[in-house]
Structure formats: structure tokens, C-alpha cells
Amino acid sequence: MFSGSLRGRLLWWLLLPLAAFVSISAVISYRFAQTTADVMQDNALLSSMRIIGEDIDWDNGSVSIQIPPAALELFESPEQDSVFYRVEASGHRLLAGSPDLTLPTHVSDRPTLYSTRLGDGREARAVAYVRQLYDSGRTEEVIVAVAKTEGSRDAMVWRLLRPQLSSEVLTLVLAMVFVYLGLTFELLPLMKVKDDVADRNASQLEPIRVARLHVELRPIVEAINQCIARMGQQAATQRQFISDAAHQLRTPLALLAAQIQFARQRDNRDASLAEALAGMHKSSRKLTTLTNKLLLLAQAESAAPSNARERIDLSALIAGVLEELIAFAQSREIDLGAELEDGLYVTGDEALTAALVTNLVDNALRYTQAGGHVTVHTQRRGDMAIVRVIDNGPGIRAEARERVFERFYRASGHVEGTGLGLPIVREIAHRQGGTVRLESNDGGAGLVATVEMRLWMAAN
Ligand SMILES: Nc1ncnc2c1ncn2[C@@H]1O[C@H](COP(=O)(O)OP(=O)(O)OP(=O)(O)O)[C@@H](O)[C@H]1O
Numbered sequence: 001m002f003s004g005s006l007r008g009r010l011l012w013w014l015l016l017p018l019a020a021f022v023s024i025s026a027v028i029s030y031r032f033a034q035t036t037a038d039v040m041q042d043n044a045l046l047s048s049m050r051i052i053g054e055d056i057d058w059d060n061g062s063v064s065i066q067i068p069p070a071a072l073e074l075f076e077s078p079e080q081d082s083v084f085y086r087v088e089a090s091g092h093r094l095l096a097g098s099p100d101l102t103l104p105t106h107v108s109d110r111p112t113l114y115s116t117r118l119g120d121g122r123e124a125r126a127v128a129y130v131r132q133l134y135d136s137g138r139t140e141e142v143i144v145a146v147a148k149t150e151g152s153r154d155a156m157v158w159r160l161l162r163p164q165l166s167s168e169v170l171t172l173v174l175a176m177v178f179v180y181l182g183l184t185f186e187l188l189p190l191m192k193v194k195d196d197v198a199d200r201n202a203s204q205l206e207p208i209r210v211a212r213l214h215v216e217l218r219p220i221v222e223a224i225n226q227c228i229a230r231m232g233q234q235a236a237t238q239r240q241f242i243s244d245a246a247h248q249l250r251t252p253l254a255l256l257a258a259q260i261q262f263a264r265q266r267d268n269r270d271a272s273l274a275e276a277l278a279g280m281h282k283s284s285r286k287l288t289t290l291t292n293k294l295l296l297l298a299q300a301e302s303a304a305p306s307n308a309r310e311r312i313d314l315s316a317l318i319a320g321v322l323e324e325l326i327a328f329a330q331s332r333e334i335d336l337g338a339e340l341e342d343g344l345y346v347t348g349d350e351a352l353t354a355a356l357v358t359n360l361v362d363n364a365l366r367y368t369q370a371g372g373h374v375t376v377h378t379q380r381r382g383d384m385a386i387v388r389v390i391d392n393g394p395g396i397r398a399e400a401r402e403r404v405f406e407r408f409y410r411a412s413g414h415v416e417g418t419g420l421g422l423p424i425v426r427e428i429a430h431r432q433g434g435t436v437r438l439e440s441n442d443g444g445a446g447l448v449a450t451v452e453m454r455l456w457m458a459a460n
């Protein structure tokens, strides 16, 4: 039971001894209530017996008795017990009452209290004694016995026990409720740690905060933090390697491109050589682009997370990007426009944010057919800035819209590319606390790439 739940197990450990305590205490209370009720019942029987005994007298030389009502009124109760008595002179001469009431084996002038069973099988409590009567030298021994059923006695036991039992059960229930609430409350920090870990993406490698944690939980979280730190180091080493490799590749690649260019200019009489050189030139350009994108991806991955606090004027940044791409747009005969809301300041790394916008607009220009339109639109929504890059090109099939964010995945073979543009965009957006999504253009053909970025005010 509760094997999987810490709260359940702790509750169990507390309830078990508490329940044992309450049970023992209930048994003790029951015994005490019984004793008290017995004493009260026996006292009433003794009093009744004495009242009857006092009223036996000589009458014309023989003993006689009138049972006084007070002797029986003593037993009046809501439970309406049956009361029996038996008054007997020497020689079993019955003076009053019922001969069926059993007498104890030995009766003396000291009252004997005993339990008996009535003719109808009911349990009864009884008392009996012998009274000696003297009259002008004669002695008469009269036995007086009184019995009553035990209804009022049992009711009294219950009346005495009930408040005690109620308070014990109440204690048990209250203990359960408070312990349950207390445990729930005290386990909240642990749940927070769980949420903190569960909500992270693979690149969030900051340590879990231990400040508000219980002392008992700290070693566990510190061990997890050490593990996270080792993973972070490993990831950083890998990123550094890619970044270094890309850096190292850039110089020889630039050299190679220059040499090819030089060779092409020098001798263009041999057509096949010119063709080979043109091929080499193209390959070296592709290699350069790939290296640059790998470098950008490595930079995006190693950028400080969303708390990198640069204040970026979004409209100015986008205008700058569009200015750089306008020549490309013209070469592709695409109408490149913008609808920018002023005064939008976002938080993040300026160079990376520019790379994000560049990649999206570059895609739109690259994949949209000649004569198409590409518009960049910005808008404020709550504490986020929304950037939309809208084109009327071929768009991306719904099933491929998630896959295009995978590294090196490409959906269109006829246009050149590395397949790293959108992964870079997503990495930068996430790093800066934002999101990116691709949707089809409402107006029909085309793609809308929407990026949400945290506004400067909201982030600080
Ligand atoms: N605006 C767009 N319209 C149509 N298809 C698009 C658009 N943007 C991206 N795609 C598709 O998504 C794929 C992935 O884009 P991504 O930018 O990641 O790589 P790429 O453009 O192929 O290469 P590069 O690394 O040079 O950007 C592209 O190959 C293309 O098929």
C-alpha cells in the first residue's frame, strides 16, 4: 500500500501508531466507563435493598412487609429496566416479590452483590442480604434480594464513553488532515524541482536552485546539479570544437576561393579547365556558406540564455537587414516590403537577432518565385513582440513544417542551401526566450514565419 508515494508512506507511519494509541485509549476508557456504571448501579441496588429491608416489621407476632415505592423509584430511567425483588422469611416463606429470583448460594447480613439470569434469559445484577429481626425473645431471619436488568447500566457505559470516543476519533481525523496538508505543503519545493527539471529543454543547463529546499533534499539536488554541470561542460566542449573547426576552416576556404578566382581570371582559353574552375568556385562558395552557418549555429547554441540583456530596437534592426537583402530581392524580382511598428524594443543578442531575421527573409526571397511578394511585419502583443515574415511562394507542406527545423533537412532540392537556416532561427529564438512557428498564408499560397520575442520592458 502507498508503496510509490512518499506522502502515503509518511502518513502510514504516523497513522499506525496513532491508531494503536487511540485503540488502547478507547479500551481503557471503556473499562473505566464500565467500572463507573457498575459502581452506580450497585449503589442503587444497595440503597433499594436497604429501604426494603428497613420496612420489614413484626405484625401480630409474625413478620410482614409493605414494599415502599421509594425502593423501586430509584431505578427509574428512560431504559425502563425490569426490577425484581424477593423477601423471604425463615422456612422459605415468601413475604413479597417473586420466588423466581435466584439467591446466591451464601447469604449473610453483609450484602452480597451478584450477577444472575432471569427466567426469560436476560442478564440482571442483584444484591441480597439477611436481616435479623428480634421480638420478645424470638429471632427471625429475613432474606431481602433486589435485581434489575442492565439496560440503564449499558446506556450509562455508552454515555460515559461517547465524548471520549468522539474526541479520540476527532483527534485522529484532525491529525490525518493536518499531516496530509502539511506533507502536501512541505513537498511543494520538491514538486517545484520536478517542474524545473521537466520544463527544461536540452540546452537549459543552469543549476537547479537549492536555496529554498529542505536540508534533506539539498544533497540530492546538488548531486543532480553536479551532473548537469558535467553535461554542460561536455556540451560546451562540443560547441567549442565546432566553432573552432569552423573558424579554422574559414581562412583556408577564403584562400582557396581567392586562388580559384585568380586561376579563372588568368587562363580562360581552355574551356574544360574554365568549367572545372567554375565548379571548384561553386563548391568553395557552398563550403564557405556551410562553414559560416555552422559557426552561427555554434554561436547561437553557446549564447547566454534569455537573460542576455541587450536592448534592441527591432524596427531599426529589421530595416538594416532588409537593406542588406534588397539587392538580392531585386535580383530575384521580388517585391520586398515592411510594415514595422515603432518603439518595439526586444531583449537579446543583436547580432544573433539580426541573423534570425536574415535567415527568415532569405528563405522567403529564395523560395518565392520571381514576381512574388515578401513582407516583414511587426506588432506588439502583451509583453511580446511579434515578427512575421510573409511570402506568397510555394509554402511548406503541413507535414514538413516541423521537420524543416531539423538540422540539414531540406524540402526543396532545386534551390541551393545547407538546411541549417531554420534550426539556427529556432535556436536563437529559444535562447532569447521566444518561439518560432510556420503557418500557411491565409491568403492562399505562401508561408508565414512567426517569431515571438520578449519585449525589453517585460524582460526587465
Ligand atoms: N519561405 C519558404 N517557402 C517555402 N519553403 C521554405 C521557406 N522557408 C524554408 N523553406 C523550406 O524549408 C527548408 C529548410 O529551410 P532552412 O532555411 O532550414 O534551410 P535552407 O534554406 O534549405 O538552407 P540554408 O541553411 O541555406 O538556409 C528549405 O529547404 C525549404 O524547402
Ligand SMILES: [Mg+2]
Residues within 6 Å of the ligand: 359, 362, 363, 417, 420, 421, 422
Ligand atoms: Mg534557409
